[in-house]
Amino acid sequence: MKISGWRLFWMMATLEISMSIWLTLSPAMREAKQDAWISLLAAGIAGLSVTWLVSILCRRYSSQTLVEFNRHLFGKWLGPCISLFYFAAWYTVAAVILRIFSEFIQQTLFHNTPSWAISALMLAAMVYMNHRGSIEAIARFSELAGPSLILGIVLTLVFNVPNLRFHLLLPVYADSGIQSIVKGALTNASFLGESILLMMLTPSWGSRKLL
Numbered sequence: 001m002k003i004s005g006w007r008l009f010w011m012m013a014t015l016e017i018s019m020s021i022w023l024t025l026s027p028a029m030r031e032a033k034q035d036a037w038i039s040l041l042a043a044g045i046a047g048l049s050v051t052w053l054v055s056i057l058c059r060r061y062s063s064q065t066l067v068e069f070n071r072h073l074f075g076k077w078l079g080p081c082i083s084l085f086y087f088a089a090w091y092t093v094a095a096v097i098l099r100i101f102s103e104f105i106q107q108t109l110f111h112n113t114p115s116w117a118i119s120a121l122m123l124a125a126m127v128y129m130n131h132r133g134s135i136e137a138i139a140r141f142s143e144l145a146g147p148s149l150i151l152g153i154v155l156t157l158v159f160n161v162p163n164l165r166f167h168l169l170l171p172v173y174a175d176s177g178i179q180s181i182v183k184g185a186l187t188n189a190s191f192l193g194e195s196i197l198l199m200m201l202t203p204s205w206g207s208r209k210l211l
Contacts, residue, residue, distance in 0.1 A: 003201070007139035010146035012195060016047075017149060019191045022100060031184035034169050035176040039184030046185070047192025054195050058202040066199040086196070093194075098122060135201065 003011075028036040028043075061069040066086060071079035102119040110118065129137050173181075 003136060003139045007143050008198075008201070010142040011139050012197070014142045014146040014149060015194060015197075016192060017146075017153070019097070019194070020188060021153075022104075025188075027187040028184035032176045032181045034171075035173060035181055036184055037169070038173070039181050040188055042181065042185040043188035043192055046189040047195065050193045051195040051198075054198050058198055062202055065202075066196070069199075 025036075025040075028039040032039045057069070061072070064072065067080070067083045070083050073079065074082055098119055099115075102115045102122060105118050106113060106115050129141070133140075
């Protein structure tokens with residue numbers, strides 16, 4: 001079972017783009033208003049910084065998972081406690097994402113279907129994919145879904161060019177301030193920081209194959 005760097009790219013790209021569009025743009029616009037683009041830029045820099053640090057750790061501890069090198073770095077007791085936060089964060093995020101996507105599908109396609117039924121079907125599909133194909137199946141699916149997602153975004157932007165009103169970005173900074181910009185960036189930065197997922201994938205396939 002192997003995963004190429006190309007497939008890994010589409011895994012991370014699909015995850016980050018979909019989460020950023022669905023869950024993080026509205027908080028940035030609500031907090032920073034017309035300066036939301038500055039918040040998103042700051043969040044992108046923060047995400048790149050986290051990914052850079054993750055890549056260093058993956059290369060240095062290429063034979064260990066996050067759980068293993070946490071124990072090595074922080075000790076027998078503190079290391080596992082830190083790892084628990086990692087798993088708790090992912091379970092929380094997964095629950096939020098499942099709820100949001102279920103409600104979206106219900107509102108757009110199946111108005112009379114209970115949201116719990118849609119969630120159950122989505123959860124069953126995820127369990128089946130993980131059980132039968134593991135990470136390789138997820139990577140192959142991302143390799144197909146990722147380009148389609150980006151193509152849809154590009155086409156949407158192109159068709160909306162006539163509707164762009166750049167003067168609405170003004171005045172820059174004057175109506176928001178640094179506090180609002182930072183608050184608007186926090187949500188997006190937290191999702192872009194999901195690149196820490198790489199620290200659980202590196203040992204199985206080697207840092208040179210992943211990074």
